[in-house]
Amino acid sequence: MSRWRPDARERLEAAALELFERQGFAATTVPQIAERAGLTTRTFFRYFADKREVIYADDQFPALVRSMFADASADLSPIELIVESIRRFSNEELEHQRDKIRRRSAIVLSDPGLRERSLRKRAEIAEAIRDGLLERGVPARTATLLADTTANVFEVSLAEWIDADDGRVLSDLVLENLAVLRDALDGARHVAHGG
Amino acid sequence: MSRWRPDARERLEAAALELFERQGFAATTVPQIAERAGLTTRTFFRYFADKREVIYADDQFPALVRSMFADASADLSPIELIVESIRRFSNEELEHQRDKIRRRSAIVLSDPGLRERSLRKRAEIAEAIRDGLLERGVPARTATLLADTTANVFEVSLAEWIDADDGRVLSDLVLENLAVLRDALDGARHVAHGG
Numbered sequence: 104m105s106r107w108r109p110d111a112r113e114r115l116e117a118a119a120l121e122l123f124e125r126q127g128f129a130a131t132t133v134p135q136i137a138e139r140a141g142l143t144t145r146t147f148f149r150y151f152a153d154k155r156e157v158i159y160a161d162d163q164f165p166a167l168v169r170s171m172f173a174d175a176s177a178d179l180s181p182i183e184l185i186v187e188s189i190r191r192f193s194n195e196e197l198e199h200q201r202d203k204i205r206r207r208s209a210i211v212l213s214d215p216g217l218r219e220r221s222l223r224k225r226a227e228i229a230e231a232i233r234d235g236l237l238e239r240g241v242p243a244r245t246a247t248l249l250a251d252t253t254a255n256v257f258e259v260s261l262a263e264w265i266d267a268d269d270g271r272v273l274s275d276l277v278l279e280n281l282a283v284l285r286d287a288l289d290g291a292r293h294v295a296h297g298g
Numbered sequence: 299m300s301r302w303r304p305d306a307r308e309r310l311e312a313a314a315l316e317l318f319e320r321q322g323f324a325a326t327t328v329p330q331i332a333e334r335a336g337l338t339t340r341t342f343f344r345y346f347a348d349k350r351e352v353i354y355a356d357d358q359f360p361a362l363v364r365s366m367f368a369d370a371s372a373d374l375s376p377i378e379l380i381v382e383s384i385r386r387f388s389n390e391e392l393e394h395q396r397d398k399i400r401r402r403s404a405i406v407l408s409d410p411g412l413r414e415r416s417l418r419k420r421a422e423i424a425e426a427i428r429d430g431l432l433e434r435g436v437p438a439r440t441a442t443l444l445a446d447t448t449a450n451v452f453e454v455s456l457a458e459w460i461d462a463d464d465g466r467v468l469s470d471l472v473l474e475n476l477a478v479l480r481d482a483l484d485g486a487r488h489v490a491h492g493g
Contacts, residue, residue, distance in 0.1 A: 180485035181482060181485065182482055182484075182485040183485060219414065219417075222414075222417040222418060222421055223414065223417060226417055244454075244458075244475065244478055245478055245479075245482050247454055248450070248451065248475060248479040248482065249479070249482050249483075251447075251450040252446075252447050252450060252479060252483070255443070255446040255447060255450065256443065259442055259443060259446065263439075280439065280443060281483065283440055283443055284443040284444070284447060284483065285480070285483045285484065287376060287377055287440050287444045288377055288444075288447070288476065288479065288480045288483070289377075289480065290375035290376065290377040290378060
């Protein structure tokens with residue numbers, strides 16, 4: 104009989120989340136996760152390099168950005184391109200798995216090492232957006248500033264979406280927050296041009 | 299005779315920067331730094347908790363933000379307040395020590411651990427700005443978005459300033475970059491309001 108299980112990855116993920124929540128991320132070991140999933144430690148390492156990877160398992164954001172930017176219409180402005188990509192990514196990949204994302208987020212917040220990694224992750228997301236813009240010929244300065252800013256806006260929106268219990272849609276929150284930010288920055292217009 | 303030296307901190311900093319540059323951050327030890335400065339290891343630890351602290355020694359940014367925000371006129375808009383504070387901070391604290399900041403920055407970029415720490419540092423700077431805005435009654439969402447965004451703009455501007463050899467002034471670069479970002483975000487205005 105083959106020991107291959109088509110649902111091994113999902114079982115390992117579910118077991119890991121439960122253990123992280125119940126006993127903490129730091130106190131949970133790979134053998135415990137494997138045992139709870141009814142699988143071997145060896146099987147665990149076929150899917151994940153370490154227990155941190157379970158949290159970031161389906162984090163293919165940089166690759167996704169690249170393919171969405173490549174698909175997008177050539178006449179979109181840089182910010183339209185980003186907004187469209189975030190909208191698609193949110194609606195197609197994130198909207199239906201809010202509970203899982205919320206649980207992961209709580210685990211990340213509870214562990215200093217994972218929080219550190221989140222900062223690096225945000226930097227990687229910004230870099231993926233920036234590279235995508237550069238490939239479309241956007242000037243470097245604009246690409247860097249827009250990428251950092253929209254990665255931030257996305258992160259802030261994601262946190263609001265996770266906390267919200269009123270059925271708000273992530274991509275709407277992103278648009279709202281972009282509008283709030285634009286209005287706040289507009290207050291400096293005369294400072295910038297009068298200096 | 300007292301062994302207290304009024305210039306001990308500066309000598310330790312200068313010795314550390316030279317060694318970090320010559321042999322790398324990771325390969326440099328505290329005893330080597332102390333020896334090069336003509337001081338004891340014990341004296342080193344009177345000024346710095348570890349060798350990383352030498353790089354971030356005079357990094358009082360959160361405290362500075364707090365005092366600048368407290369000093370500022372009550373009728374400034376949030377973004378005007380931030381721009382004014384960055385302008386003062388840049389002109390009074392940074393503009394005259396560009397070479398030292400440039401050297402430190404090169405060391406940070408060369409070491410993965412220091413790069414990690416820079417991400418955390420940027421997050422702390424954003425948090426300091428956010429707290430300062432909240433204390434002045436700015437709504438939480440605006441405070442978070444503006445703080446993250448301006449911390450990014452400041453960081454991008456600082457990197458340009460370090461690289462520039464044409465005598466450009468840091469606070470001018472910050473204003474330029476804010477204007478570039480505003481214009482880029484404006485491209486999404488109809489997307490945000492038309493959705």
